[in-house]
Amino acid sequence: MSSIADDVMLTYQELIDEINQEIDRIRNEYGRSPCPSNCFQCCSNTSTIPISEVEARDLKKGLDALPSEIRQHIRQKAERTIRELEAKGYTPENMVKDTGMKAIDVVKGKSSGECPMLIGGICSVYEHRPVICRVWGYPIDNGQNLACCKKTFIGQYRNYKPLKYADYWQRCKNLSDALGSKQKTPNCYLVVALLEDAS
Ligand code: SF4
Ligand code: SF4
Secondary structure: OOOHHHHHHHHHHHHHHHHHHHHHHHHHHHOOOOOOOOOOHHHOOOOOOEEOHHHHHHHHHHHHOOOHHHHHHHHHHHHHHHHHHHHOOOOHHHHHOOOOOOOHHHHOOOHHHOOOOEEOOEEOOHHHOOHHHHHEOEOEEOOOOEEOOOOOOOOOHHHOOOEOHHHHHHHHHHHHHHOOOOOOEEHHHHHHHHOOOOO
């Protein structure tokens, strides 16, 4: 018999499949992938973004599959970021209030501002990355307006039916509630917690 957690993770996988299908739709209409192959700018300045519980559980699968040296490296990177943030008075609690927007200023443009899971310009947990990492680069409806990376779909993003990011994020929140956690955790703190047993 499957547990509630198993059912939630299956539903999350269905959400990811739906997102992938929608991305394929836009990519087919556009004719190619919109991002330059060597670009990883959107992984810079993401060390404080909040991540939901259901995304965290999937992310853990990606982290657990990495060689121990890489996990150690990721953990050290995240710990350095935390030291810099805490030296300026930030905590996970005060950071998530504005989705890490103020805190990121402390580390912006530095390697400590980068997502700890970015290694040599490559996402080390690509198949398990959070939802925002999957949709950014495509036109999205964030619930307030239409948005898109400034480097993609230049002048054209309104011509495409956007990805329903606000809806995806709400579904992540609902699934996280079902797992008993309303908490969102800033990226760097989450990574350290998930790698607690890294050796
Ligand atoms: S999880 Fe991967 S895609 Fe997302 S910010 Fe980190 S390195 Fe980039
Ligand atoms: S979404 Fe934008 S910043 Fe990110 S890889 Fe694509 S072009 Fe680069």
